Amino acid sequence: MTQPSPSFLKAVFAIARKDLAAEFRSRELLSAMLVFSMLVILIFNFALELDVKVRQSVTAGVLWTTFAFAGTLGLNRSMAVEKDRGCMDGLLLAPVDRSAIFFGKAVSNLAFMLLVEAIVVPLYAMLYNETRIFQWEFIGVLLLGSIGYIAVGTLLSAMSVQTRTRDVLLPILLFPVAVPVLLASVKASGGIVAGLPLEEILTPLNLLIVYDVVFLAVSYMVFDFVVEE
Amino acid sequence: MIEVKKLVKRFGLKTILKGVDFNVQPGEFVALLGPNGAGKTTFLRILASLSRPSLGSVKVAGYSLPNESANVRARLGVVSHLPLLYPDLTAEENLQFYARMYGITHHASRVTDVLNMVGLEPRRRDLVRTFSRGMQQRLAIGRAVLHDPEVVLFDEPYTGLDQDASEMLDEVLRSVAAKGRTVVMTSHDLARAEDLATRFDVLSRGVIAASGTRDDFKNSNLLDFYRKALEA
Numbered sequence A: 001m002t003q004p005s006p007s008f009l010k011a012v013f014a015i016a017r018k019d020l021a022a023e024f025r026s027r028e029l030l031s032a033m034l035v036f037s038m039l040v041i042l043i044f045n046f047a048l049e050l051d052v053k054v055r056q057s058v059t060a061g062v063l064w065t066t067f068a069f070a071g072t073l074g075l076n077r078s079m080a081v082e083k084d085r086g087c088m089d090g091l092l093l094a095p096v097d098r099s100a101i102f103f104g105k106a107v108s109n110l111a112f113m114l115l116v117e118a119i120v121v122p123l124y125a126m127l128y129n130e131t132r133i134f135q136w137e138f139i140g141v142l143l144l145g146s147i148g149y150i151a152v153g154t155l156l157s158a159m160s161v162q163t164r165t166r167d168v169l170l171p172i173l174l175f176p177v178a179v180p181v182l183l184a185s186v187k188a189s190g191g192i193v194a195g196l197p198l199e200e201i202l203t204p205l206n207l208l209i210v211y212d213v214v215f216l217a218v219s220y221m222v223f224d225f226v227v228e229e
Numbered sequence B: 001m002i003e004v005k006k007l008v009k010r011f012g013l014k015t016i017l018k019g020v021d022f023n024v025q026p027g028e029f030v031a032l033l034g035p036n037g038a039g040k041t042t043f044l045r046i047l048a049s050l051s052r053p054s055l056g057s058v059k060v061a062g063y064s065l066p067n068e069s070a071n072v073r074a075r076l077g078v079v080s081h082l083p084l085l086y087p088d089l090t091a092e093e094n095l096q097f098y099a100r101m102y103g104i105t106h107h108a109s110r111v112t113d114v115l116n117m118v119g120l121e122p123r124r125r126d127l128v129r130t131f132s133r134g135m136q137q138r139l140a141i142g143r144a145v146l147h148d149p150e151v152v153l154f155d156e157p158y159t160g161l162d163q164d165a166s167e168m169l170d171e172v173l174r175s176v177a178a179k180g181r182t183v184v185m186t187s188h189d190l191a192r193a194e195d196l197a198t199r200f201d202v203l204s205r206g207v208i209a210a211s212g213t214r215d216d217f218k219n220s221n222l223l224d225f226y227r228k229a230l231e232a
Helices: A008-026 A028-048 A052-084 A087-092 A099-128 A136-160 A166-193 A198-227 B040-047 B069-074 B091-101 B107-117 B133-145 B163-178 B190-196 B222-231
Strands: B002-011 B014-024 B029-033 B055-060 B063-065 B076-079 B151-155 B182-186 B199-204 B207-213
Touching: A008 A028, A008 A099, A008 B091, A028 A052, A028 A099, A052 A087, A052 A099, A052 A136, A052 A166, A099 A136, A099 A198, A136 A166, A136 A198, A166 A198, B002 B040, B014 B040, B014 B199, B014 B207, B029 B040, B029 B190, B040 B055, B040 B151, B040 B182, B063 B069, B069 B076, B076 B133, B091 B107, B091 B133, B107 B133, B133 B163, B163 B182, B163 B190, B190 B222, B199 B222, B207 B222
Parallel strands: B029 B182, B029 B199, B076 B151, B151 B182
Antiparallel strands: B002 B014, B002 B055, B055 B063, B199 B207
């Protein structure tokens, strides 16, 4: 007896739920991302010894540099878990549109990145005495930037994980492609910290939204070809 | 149940499969034999829709590959030498996850049935990373038949198993075949293949070099049949 195929959304949430359950049990990925992020924030804190004015101008850059590097760690590990034990084949054998695998992995990767951000941002505020990052607009930019970074990162990690040099290859592939989303995120969140009115940060905000939509759509269309032999 | 005509698979300039013709009737248990590098795994990956054929036609359960691959995957179970299981999930969680991916409704009872079938019900709440290789392979078979597929492909299922685990796997394979499923298994273990399969095909130099049932070599043995096929 053959079962009916699962709906697209059910498959997406099954994959995300599986990743979260496995991670909250092993804590390999989250602990690595968190420790790395905290070390970067601490190093910046001691290395820059910033006064109040300069601090305001580098806040967004320091935070997004930290999130980008920590995100790369998570993206690499998340896809390597699937590849190393052949589990990617297990996912590909499911009778569901293969882009559901992309969205499932992207949802779990995004959850890990947002969790790291939720811990790192208050830590940064404490170390740098910077409370202007606790604004809804800033959190909105964090969300938009993270979605774009994770969308392109999940797609590229599915490509790089199939090579022997995957650990090195992912950042080499990812950072050039992620430059627009990182620059727009830094500009938008920097503007919010500087207290600029919303109209003045509309351009980077629009760029972020367009980037997110474009890369989610491209990933939806090409993921099947990326994972197939 | 499986119809393959003039299948060619190329990786770059290298041609692995050079026009394979292969047919399997419903309920047959076919052992696909051949030396290392003959293309057995490549062939099974094409049947499983994990790889696209370069040329030729492939039909599984009446559906063409690669165009109707989702329909094929819904009717197919695959066991490879890798378990395709998540070590940080329990046996039950692994099967529940795959049950969701296959759209199995009321999967709790199905998961329990499958765990009983592979003899892992007492270990259902243990993490897969604590399982021996043999237990992982039994659970992998449970994963492959969870959605009650019409066709099951086994790619070297005995790799890395000790004698006891291999014997236990024999029993599980027999129970899988006894339910009338069509089975294709690649193996280097001729004795086990002879014991389990009803038909034997030898893949050599990219083509099916010989195909026969037990009746075809009743006066000799499978090893002679295999050697002659390789020498032909």
